[in-house]
Amino acid sequence: MKIAVWTACLLSSVAAYPSVQEHQSNDYPWRAPKATDRRSPCPMLNTLANHGYLPRNGANISMEILIAGLKTSVNLGADATEVVGAAALKGSTTGNASTFHLTDLDKHGLIEHDGSLSRADIYFGDNHSFNATIWAQTASHFTSPIISLATAAKAHKARLAAAQIENPQFNMSASDVQASMIETALYLSVLSNDTGATAVSAWVQKVFTEEKLPIKEGWKRPEGEISVSTLTALVGKLVAEGM
Numbered sequence: 001m002k003i004a005v006w007t008a009c010l011l012s013s014v015a016a017y018p019s020v021q022e023h024q025s026n027d028y029p030w031r032a033p034k035a036t037d038r039r040s041p042c043p044m045l046n047t048l049a050n051h052g053y054l055p056r057n058g059a060n061i062s063m064e065i066l067i068a069g070l071k072t073s074v075n076l077g078a079d080a081t082e083v084v085g086a087a088a089l090k091g092s093t094t095g096n097a098s099t100f101h102l103t104d105l106d107k108h109g110l111i112e113h114d115g116s117l118s119r120a121d122i123y124f125g126d127n128h129s130f131n132a133t134i135w136a137q138t139a140s141h142f143t144s145p146i147i148s149l150a151t152a153a154k155a156h157k158a159r160l161a162a163a164q165i166e167n168p169q170f171n172m173s174a175s176d177v178q179a180s181m182i183e184t185a186l187y188l189s190v191l192s193n194d195t196g197a198t199a200v201s202a203w204v205q206k207v208f209t210e211e212k213l214p215i216k217e218g219w220k221r222p223e224g225e226i227s228v229s230t231l232t233a234l235v236g237k238l239v240a241e242g243m
């Protein structure tokens with residue numbers, strides 16, 4: 001009897017699986033941004049705009065739109081989105097203090113900081129675009145199919161150290177360093193293989209280099225909500241691993 005119930009559950013979850021995929025790929029198809037569409041220095045926000053979870057033109061984003069987009073797509077909790085969303089609104093150039101453009105996130109010192117995993121420091125002129133040379137430094141650490149906490153910590157630490165050497169005006173405040181640690185915790189959480197503690201290298205590559213959700217590669221929206229406390233706990237573990 002127990003086995004029969006368990007089998008029924010399993011079958012129904014198997015049956016439900018294609019509809020989840022269908023929902024994601026049909027309702028939110030990936031499309032390359034048009035030349036006039038605005039994008040940000042955040043690989044995930046760009047990805048979500050490319051799928052239509054955020055406005056595809058990257059313009060006039062309210063807190064409401066941001067919270068709903070991040071919750072629906074990657075299960076980021078409203079508490080976490082509100083923290084960064086409030087910082088984003090401080091850089092608003094839309095003419096409405098309740099909305100921002102994705103390009104407003106380029107503003108240095110709000111969230112944007114030196115020592116990014118895939119972007120150049122502001123000193124080099126483009127603090128916004130994916131930079132293949134810098135990403136290659138980071139990705140050189142991702143030699144296994146799974147990115148462990150220790151590997152993510154090492155990649156982060158090495159990028160900060162390299163930026164400090166390369167950039168004569170390198171400048172990260174304590175809160176910049178904290179933000180960059182949270183960004184590592186974010187990609188690990190969203191692109192986790194369900195253990196919650198490790199990410200799939202190919203999925204991380206896809207999001208950074210193509211700004212596309214790795215649905216074809218097997219990624220699914222995390223089942224558990226990613227909240228401020230989840231992220232803080234993960235940063236703690238990363239620090240324990242040497243980040």
Ligand code: HEM
Pocket residue numbers: 040041042043044045066070074076081084085088105106111112113114115116117118119183184186187190
């Ligand atoms: C689950 C959702 C999110 C994920 C997985 C994510 C992931 C990331 C990652 C991995 C980076 C580091 C990029 C790098 O160092 O090259 C980053 C940077 C950034 N994120 Fe996000 N992010 C998320 C949500 C948000 C939200 C809600 C905002 C603000 C509204 C935001 C704003 C930024 C900004 C401005 C940067 C640039 C920081 C910099 O490298 O200078 N992100 N994000």
Ligand SMILES: *[C@@H]1O[C@H](CO)[C@@H](O)[C@H](O)[C@H]1NC(C)=O
Pocket residue numbers: 057059060094
């Ligand atoms: C953003 O909103 C403003 C004010 O509502 C509007 O004038 C502008 O056209 C919008 N921008 C885009 C790109 O949709």
Ligand SMILES: *[C@@H]1O[C@H](CO)[C@@H](O)[C@H](O)[C@H]1NC(C)=O
Pocket residue numbers: 062096097098099
């Ligand atoms: C500003 O944006 C908010 C959020 O979208 C909206 O509710 C409000 O009506 C806008 N204000 C004006 C003056 O357009």
Ligand SMILES: *[C@@H]1O[C@H](CO)[C@@H](O)[C@H](O)[C@H]1NC(C)=O
Pocket residue numbers: 109171172173
């Ligand atoms: C370093 O950054 C902080 C905060 O972003 C800023 O207040 C400070 O003026 C900067 N220092 C230099 C030397 O640029």
Ligand SMILES: *[C@@H]1O[C@H](CO)[C@@H](O)[C@H](O)[C@H]1NC(C)=O
Pocket residue numbers: 120121124126131132133134166
């Ligand atoms: C990438 O960043 C480096 C600085 O680390 C810079 O010298 C290079 O010009 C950047 N590449 C592009 C294509 O912007």
Ligand SMILES: *[C@@H]1O[C@H](CO)[C@@H](O)[C@H](O)[C@H]1NC(C)=O
Pocket residue numbers: 106108122125126127128129
């Ligand atoms: C940040 O990068 C963007 C995109 O390349 C550029 O327009 C902006 O001027 C940069 N900010 C600074 C202060 O250099």
Ligand SMILES: *[C@@H]1O[C@H](CO)[C@@H](O)[C@H](O)[C@H]1NC(C)=O
Pocket residue numbers: 146193194195198
């Ligand atoms: C997830 O990662 C863990 C730790 O490396 C590994 O043991 C497990 O097999 C992985 N699971 C999947 C589904 O990839």
